[in-house]
Amino acid sequence: QSVLTQPPSVSAAPGQEVVISCSGSSSNIGPNYVSWYQQVPGTAPKLLIYENHKRPSGIPDRFSGSKSGTSATLGIAGLQTGDEADFYCGAWDNSLNGMLFGGGTKLTVL
């Protein structure tokens, strides 16, 4: 099965910026849109970014998304302790003919 690869963990200090990568293939990220989800421990995931870079209403502009080729990135600026969570990328996979999620990245704000 195709996979979307994310780093298991990232960390940074409050106020700094962090970037989380999501690496895919020509079967998923290459041709299709990417979405990002934030999951605070013990809660359900929440949509952060859709269509590669768009933010739903209520998501602060500290969160940004981009895509290039078969990879995507989520950027979080001005880190706050409340941003600590697991982050997942997702994209339609043409081989799976459905949604594929990355393995998740745990963000620690030191």
Next chain:
Amino acid sequence: QVQLRESGPGLVRPSETLSLTCSVSNDSTSSHYWSWIRQPPGKGLEWIGYAFYTGSLNYNPSLRSRATISLDTSKNQVSLRLNSVTTADTAMYYCARGSLLGTAVRGVVIFDYYFDHWGQGTPVTVSS
């Protein structure tokens, strides 16, 4: 705002059938792609499949032989049945509202699929 609430038995015996229901408020199941997603303890998200009110269904190939998703538009509910469960099916099960659009660009279909509303999840343990 849109609310989704999952319900079902928290404990299922191995080889039996898992049955869950998602009740949708402030939206209609006669639009959007209603999906089930699961998350084993300490692990990542796994898409199970979706149902659309037209009768369109789609499943993760790894679960296609055991999963059934259905919509009851009169009750505004989405259901999941997963048969012949094993301990590997122990997970938090989420219902989610999906947006799916496929656009043809120069002969290639570009898919835009994401989940903008999620339920709180319901835990299911498979154990004897």
